[in-house]
Amino acid sequence: xxxxxxxxxxxxxxxIKAIIVLAVIAGLAAFGTYVERKILAYMxxxxxxxxxxxxxxxxxxxxGIKLFTKEDIIPQHANKVIFSIAPVIMAATAFIxxxxxxxxxDFTIPFIDVYVPSIASDINVGILFxxxxxxxxxxxxxxxxxxxxxxxxxxxxxxxxxxxxxxxVVTGLSLLAPIMLVGSLSLVxxxxxxxxxxxxxxxxxxxxxxxxxxxxxxxTNRTPFDLLEHEAEIVSGYVTEYSGLRWGLFFIGxxxxxxxxxxxxxxxxxxxxxxxxxxxGWFMIIVKIAFMFFxxxxxxxxxxxxxxxxxMWLCWKVLMPLAMVNILITGFVMMII
Amino acid sequence: MYEFIAFYIFxxxxxxxxxxxxxxxxxxxxxxxxxxxxxxxSGFFFLLGADFLGVVQLIVYVGAVMAxxxxxxxxxxxxxxIKEKHQNPTLTIVLGALMALVFVFIFSAPIIGENIEAxxxxxEGVGNAQAVGMVLFTKYLVPFELxxxxxxxxxxxxxxxxxxKMDHSLTTHDDAVDEVLHHRFESxxxxxxxxxxIADRAEREGAGK
Numbered sequence: 001x002x003x004x005x006x007x008x009x010x011x012x013x014x015x016i017k018a019i020i021v022l023a024v025i026a027g028l029a030a031f032g033t034y035v036e037r038k039i040l041a042y043m044x045x046x047x048x049x050x051x052x053x054x055x056x057x058x059x060x061x062x063x064g065i066k067l068f069t070k071e072d073i074i075p076q077h078a079n080k081v082i083f084s085i086a087p088v089i090m091a092a093t094a095f096i097x098x099x100x101x102x103x104x105x106d107f108t109i110p111f112i113d114v115y116v117p118s119i120a121s122d123i124n125v126g127i128l129f130x131x132x133x134x135x136x137x138x139x140x141x142x143x144x145x146x147x148x149x150x151x152x153x154x155x156x157x158x159x160x161x162x163x164x165x166x167x168x169v170v171t172g173l174s175l176l177a178p179i180m181l182v183g184s185l186s187l188v189x190x191x192x193x194x195x196x197x198x199x200x201x202x203x204x205x206x207x208x209x210x211x212x213x214x215x216x217x218x219x220t221n222r223t224p225f226d227l228l229e230h231e232a233e234i235v236s237g238y239v240t241e242y243s244g245l246r247w248g249l250f251f252i253g254x255x256x257x258x259x260x261x262x263x264x265x266x267x268x269x270x271x272x273x274x275x276x277x278x279x280x281g282w283f284m285i286i287v288k289i290a291f292m293f294f295x296x297x298x299x300x301x302x303x304x305x306x307x308x309x310x311x312m313w314l315c316w317k318v319l320m321p322l323a324m325v326n327i328l329i330t331g332f333v334m335m336i337i
Numbered sequence: 338m339y340e341f342i343a344f345y346i347f348x349x350x351x352x353x354x355x356x357x358x359x360x361x362x363x364x365x366x367x368x369x370x371x372x373x374x375x376x377x378x379s380g381f382f383f384l385l386g387a388d389f390l391g392v393v394q395l396i397v398y399v400g401a402v403m404a405x406x407x408x409x410x411x412x413x414x415x416x417x418x419i420k421e422k423h424q425n426p427t428l429t430i431v432l433g434a435l436m437a438l439v440f441v442f443i444f445s446a447p448i449i450g451e452n453i454e455a456x457x458x459x460x461e462g463v464g465n466a467q468a469v470g471m472v473l474f475t476k477y478l479v480p481f482e483l484x485x486x487x488x489x490x491x492x493x494x495x496x497x498x499x500x501x502k503m504d505h506s507l508t509t510h511d512d513a514v515d516e517v518l519h520h521r522f523e524s525x526x527x528x529x530x531x532x533x534x535i536a537d538r539a540e541r542e543g544a545g546k
Contacts, residue, residue, distance in 0.1 A: 079363070125388045132392050
């Protein structure tokens with residue numbers, strides 16, 4: 001029904017879309033560091049970056065120049081090929097994951113008449129694809145840690161595996177209950193479900209929402225779970241030996257993943273890109289993603305790190321049974337109603 | 338047109354990557370190329386329109402299996418080559434080539450005989466996941482349940498093997514903490530003792546001069 005109204009998606013449109021996503025998200029990732037430092041600073045009663053530009057706004061330009069001009073060092077005993085591939089895996093998987101989620105509103109470029117869709121590749125198992133791609137992204141810290149011939153790196157890599165095995169089950173199980181309600185794996189169907197119901201998914205599935213957020217923070221290595229590069233314990237974990245642009249790629253990948261988790265949470269639980277009252281859909285989704293991003297910073301400012309064994313305990317003994325119970329209850333309620 | 342190009346890219350990269358997995362002496366290369374090969378295989382599923390299977394391939398093989406692989410690999414020094422023991426390389430090559438040949442015959446025979454028929458053709462208007470579910474819960478219900486039971490058995494066995502000390506925490510257990518603290522104090526006092534001895538000796542030597 002809706003598909004007939006939309007113009008045809010051409011290869012040119014998708015390429016333009018991919019370039020836009022790459023440029024904007026990579027830029028946002030850089031800007032995200034500034035926002036993160038500023039918000040953390042205000043929450044901790046500091047000033048944050050203040051010296052470059054008004055209120056430190058040009059700090060990201062300074063950081064960018066520093067990153068681009070820094071010497072790129074490969075340690076002597078490192079496995080050079082894997083060492084160079086690892087950061088690329090991080091950035092690539094993060095952006096491939098963004099290919100299957102709705103990022104910006106669709107529009108038509110006026111003069112050359114090219115339609116640019118909202119989702120670069122609208123596969124009908126979008127939600128699983130995004131999760132799978134983000135899971136593949138964990139190869140980056142794993143390989144980076146193992147290839148750099150550094151003890152801190154190895155510990156970081158080992159923790160990557162531990163963390164992956166812990167949260168992956170919870171992510172899948174927490175999303176299963178909403179998937180059962182919607183009856184589809186397509187993110188477009190999730191969005192339409194919200195439009196039909198008029199109520200956000202988070203009202204029906206509050207437990208799943210919280211579980212997904214916790215697992216999502218573990219997936220993006222945000223602070224309560226940032227075991228991989230725990231500065232206080234293992235120097236910098238898997239990025240210990242990285243410098244310059246290669247380190248920057250890890251950084252861009254991490255922020256792109258944060259945005260992806262924000263988009264997933266907004267589309268699955270918070271009403272997606274539907275209009276709300278007088279606000280248009282594209283505005284609402286940006287507000288929601290911004291809020292999810294802010295929430296991650298808020299959590300970072302509020303809670304200390306946890307230990308790897310605490311993470312495993314949390315995921316396997318608390319979150320996974322909770323998710324299972326949630327699925328069971330959802331199933332029974334769906335059968336009765 | 339695009340599909341042809343994509344197919345050959347996926348095919349060549351899969352073969353090359355798995356080739357590296359088999360040939361390489363370096364654990365890290367073998368592991369990385371295996372993971373890459375698995376990703377490339379999921380590309381074939383996407384080309385065939387089986388999105389769901391492609392994603393499952395991605396999640397299961399890239400995710401779970403490789404994470405377990407990584408655990409095993411933690412016990413090697415990943416930056417060094419492994420010394421392999423080749424007892425009879427000729428036999429290995431001959432047997433490997435024969436196996437490959439047999440597989441080619443097995444899979445190409447029905448294609449050559451044009452004897453391929455879809456027993457469960459795609460139902461129009463049904464998504465990928467639903468189609469897989471339909472086949473799983475009708476035709477293949479028994480194998481599906483058997484697989485579930487086998488996994489359950491494996492899980493119970495794992496819990497029994499590893500679960501004896503499940504509630505025994507290494508970090509919060511009092512005995513363990515005591516032991517560590519005690520040990521540290523002991524070694525610290527030893528160190529102080531040693532330092533005193535060295536200082537004494539240095540003093541004596543200085544006096545001797």
